[in-house]
Amino acid sequence: MCLLPLRPRVIRLIRMPARPVDAGRRTCSARALSPAVTRKDYILRQREEHGRRALAVLPVHYPKELLTAFGVLAVELWGPPGPPRGEGAGRLQTYVCALARNALAFLASGGAAPVGGVLFPHTCDTIQGLATLVSDLGEFDKPVLTFLHPKGPPRASAHTFLLAELRSLAEELAEFTGRALEPERVREALRLHQDIDTHRALLLDARRRLPLSDRELYEVLRRGEWLWPEDHLAELRAVSASLHAEPVQKGVPLLVTGYVPEPADLLEALGRAGAYLVADDYAAVGRRLVRSEEWFDSEADPFRLLARRYFLAPPCPTRSADPGERMRHLTGLFERSGARGVLVHLLKFCEPELFDLPWLRSTFAARGVPLLFIEGELEASLSAREVTRIEAFVEMLS
């Protein structure tokens, strides 16, 4: 049985030399909060110390608040990056996206040993197929849960369906944990996740004043994919405290849109080239932030609150967002952030994202905004060719 991450990840917030930030910057106080621990160790410790069962979760959108309310630790499975390994490596064709190929290989080779089951949100045809492949043909012996999104406009039938689907997932979670749902715990979880989103949004919106490199910032943000929410919030608070009053970032600010910031050395390549990400629309990061608190109503049924919050998330193609609405969101983000260029960073074969590509190109071309399109397959590291393209792009914007 292998460890949950194929590359044991050491949790240190400040691992890379931060560039191109002012030399005399404030030190991030979150460093002391994060002793080195692997993801697997963390999952086991959560189980031992808090009795929390872990659930591996495939991308992208799912009601994490509900998992938190049930005391379930969500451990998101974004690949992992690198070539698929183990006996399940060849069970999906090479024209299927690398995330699904890697996830299947990972699950089939015992990667999910520390977790109690897997949740498959209905993100796309491939992840939907992966759910049945794992549970029906994969001889996977742990519970497989599914969560179906309503696709299309947020019409009345979509609201009704989402409510029913949330209740259905709650029943599955009750069975998974052996606990009954307590409505007040859902409300608490909703408030906790709103607090987290507010802090994550602060770090992204105040990017210029944050004395961290992109790699450092994204390590903090992406640890939310597997830390218990309160632990994640504590780190976010600590990092937020390191914000400067004045901008400290130097270089070319870029807006990024895409699926997931992998390989992570893409972020380093940007830094070396003299750029940094000032606005984020990654499915894994920015597209999951609910900034509005309009959903909250202390009297409402918790499932209604979950549904309301769900529909307030930014437009995402994997939830079949209207492209026009998405382009308005992105141009607004671009203008507010002061970005000077757009980086489109997609996963090869990802249909929901690729269908929006012509819109992205034409929307930003019409505004005279330079755009660089990079497509990857969750490689372990960025190719020299892509590094050169990034360097040329940033040089053009400098």
Added chain:
Amino acid sequence: MNLRRAQYELAGRLVGPLVLALESWQRRLARRPRSSRPGPFGPPLQATRKLKELMSLHYYQGRFAQGAVPVAWVTSGFPVEILRPLGFHAFYPENHAAICGVQRLVPPLSDAAEAEGYSRDLCSYARTDLGSLLAHRTPVGRIPRPDLLACCTNICQTVLYWYRALASHLKVPLVLVDAPYVYRSARPHLVSYVKEQLEELVQVAEGISGRRVEPEALVEVTARAKEGTRLWGECLAQGRHRPAPWTGIDGFFHMAPIVSLRGTESCNAYYRLLRDELVDRVRQGIGGLVEERHRLLWDNLPIWFWVRELSALLAGRGFNFVCTSYTNAWAEAGARIDPADPIGSAAQAYTHILLNQDLANRLAILGRLSRDYAVEGAVLHSDRSCKPYSVGQIDLKERLARELGIRVLLLEADHSDPRAFSAEQGESRLTAFMESFG
């Protein structure tokens, strides 16, 4: 009746049939005498001529539909029965893309879509139709501009993105019927959700057509759709006989009416004709092949641009695809249709489309087809353009071989883009596969 409507009706009832008869007569005159050398195929199906007439007439009449009747572009899995009582002319972009595939027009059309920014990794049907729209090029003469785009996600999510792109280019309303994926069994809220959307669809379609759906008319169309799928199932079932009276490749072409004309009397009349001919061939012992030595199953869409080569390659060695999961899907859907409850049963039927159900169901269907049609082997087309059909095939291959004791080949190709297929490699793999039967 306005002039356009009169043109449309005349095209369908008088001019179209006359033009087609004339073309047919010209073709017969120009046809060279057939070689006397016997080929591997049995005598051609007489119904094929009627099929060509039927589909040509549908496309011909479509040229006059714009401004005459409301026009809807619909996905193959869309509950078109609801649109028919409102007088919609239904055009099927998938069917059109398949025609482009057969005629090997996909590369230039896809180039036009790619020039617009659409990735070559997207479904080739989507690229073909978007390219056709952008390049103003089609092999069917003229495509009627839609008043409504109607898409149902029961075959894939791709159609949602594809139709949204069409809606943006054409500036017409899009109706989406979101059919959630069925793991094991459809939970009640899934079916209620689809039913609710179908009721929303009725309102939108009524608004566009300016008519009301008459309940009696909806019942009639639904009954015809059910009858059509039953007749199509009867045609396919003739393949259980030895020798099968036709080939699975024939089936790919003869499925066009059940996809494009479902719910019409012309569709049902055609399948009665085809069924009677197939029954007659069975009675006379006439096969799709002169000598049927081995019986195979085909899984997934056809390789449209290579069907003739594939057919000849297999037929030359006495191999026949006596059943295909793709054509069978159109026969299975009808069982849940109930004319007494058109909307409710449509929600049930269209939620339970083959591609909207889990792999356990797919494995069961493949197993049942393999047994019912007594196949000795299966070819699973690993279709680069169709992820919902292809994800899981590597495991299905292993399970079919293990559980049924049949030989199974995974053939990498694409349903309509020849640039994603190596004919030499495909031929070599198929040849080796056939040699394994001894």
